[in-house]
Amino acid sequence: MASLNFFFKLAFLGCFVFGIAKGQGLYVGYYKAKCPNLENIVRGITSQVIHRAPTLAAPLLRMHFHDCFVRGCDGSVLLESPKKQAEKDAFPNLSLRGFEVIDQVKAAVEKACPNLVSCADILALVARDVTFEILGPYWDVELGRKDGKVSILNEALTNLIPPSANINALIQGFQSRGLSVKDLVVLSGSHTIGISHCSSFANRLYNFTGRNDVDPSLDPRYILELKKKCPPGDQNSIVEMDPGSSLKFDVSYYTLVSKRRGLFESDAALLNNQETRDYLTYQSIRNGPTFFKDFGDSMVKMGRIGVLTGKAGEIRKICTKVNY
Template identity: 50%
Template sequence: MSRERRLPLVLALAAAVVGVLAVASPRAEAELQVGFYNATCPIAEGVVFAEMHAILHEDPTLAPSLLRMHYHDCFVQGCDGSIMLRSRRGTAERDATPNRSMRGYDAIERIKARLETLCPLTVSCADIIAMAARDAVYLSKGPWYGVETGRRDGNVTVAEYAENDLAPPDSNIVDVKTFFSVKSLTAKDIVVLFGSHSIGTSHCEAFRKRLYNFTGAMDQDPSLDARYARQLRKLCPRRGGGRGRRAKVPMDPGSGFTFDLSYYRHVLATGGLFQSDGSLLHDPATRGYVERMANASSPDEYYQDFAAAMVKMGRTDVLPDSLGEVRATCGVFVD
């Protein structure tokens, strides 16, 4: 199946007429479904797609950030847009360590502002993040999939929850499975979702220890390919102060802007950038999948698996219709 055939014509048309049509009618039920806004804001997906197209044209590096944002939103109190909320006291999810490197908040706010002019108080921030993630994947030459919508926005944000619910990059496979199983995600979901690291970059902080002081004896992680480690040491000096603090490396070298299978080839050959990536090789089920995808001649099976896993992750602890809200601005201050 070609990628092109997966982008519904109706969406392409909707994107083309953004700003011309805006139809509002009473809210449908809050159960997640593809096309949840068909009755209340039929151009919602088209607006998001058109804005994402413009946003990524201006800054292609936001594609991976917005995909990552959906994961970080869903894993912390469910997919409820709470990652967008702000705190003057520095106690919001945004302020937590794993989110300090998060980018793309302004992009979500820009899409939200556009939607507010067309369908006021209708499309939730959590849904905008989910749609933006899907569009980011597609616009990075990845698959198109039907994204379920109908999420409500939460109004609680606690930095500690993000610290606790997002696995750190030095996690082993047992840790990773624990973090994902509490969100009802399986080993297959893990290995499939990790393929997201096929696009984007990482700051050196996330893996510097592997290069210089793995066990506390100024050593290097032996599971990291020696040649790859040498390259990483050049890009990430031992002391990460000053400009070095901002240094970044591609997570899938040579293919960092294209959503493809090369992440799996990279993990198999080098051990992956993070210990958590490399951990996929330490479990028979996840290793088998890495090997198969690394040697696959077509990404079709992976694209199908990825679509299914993203839809599943997107259902994590969504708020029932009776709870939550749809607010006009995603990043309001909660204190």
């Protein structure tokens, strides 16, 4: 879902396909009896963080995407490797920020309810709460995930979808995880917040087909604006994905894509399918009448991908390492 960086700076979908869980064992209120103050704890810390550093909303939301698209929603993106061979060490995940926020939330939850709440569930709750904090939708989060014990750099490289993906690769990547074409276009709307480095789209400006050309699907006037911000060879400068509105969760992303101003090729690709094109056109013209509800619904579906429940997995005491 580049940074997609939603999907938001993601790497190419490989042939690795895991079993898709339908959410067995997950339900709203899973911790109600044993940890009744859980959501208040998470929301309180998240609110304080976003009030202080609103730019963390996008990477924290993206972190949940990146977790779920590799091995399922099992918290594996949080694990650290002494040899830098975990998912978080893969190139598509190097731009993720806010791991310390997850650690802060986990420590507070452990103090209140030791050995009960998984890091995977905390990721899902934080993703919902940061979205709401920047004026986005609120949805009920299904809980009950267990944490995985494996995190492999190469799996992140081969199972995250890149910002250069065409519509066929996007649809295949989502459908292999039990997500629909509608989920694809809805969750791509998360690009309404956040930033990207020039390196993620520079080829569209300077060398699209290897002939020093530009991407013809990109609005020429927008190309000129982007070239001013991203001169040739610039790998480090950043650009708002939704110019002028990157800290507010709204429907303007769809208007931009409709005007051929989507920052990534994966954004522009949404114009190449009838269903995705109709959805973004409807939301942009009608000012997003169903977008917030649709986004919450799709996030719930995404949160069911490959989950570990019951006796599978564990409840990590510390999110960065497995229990011993």
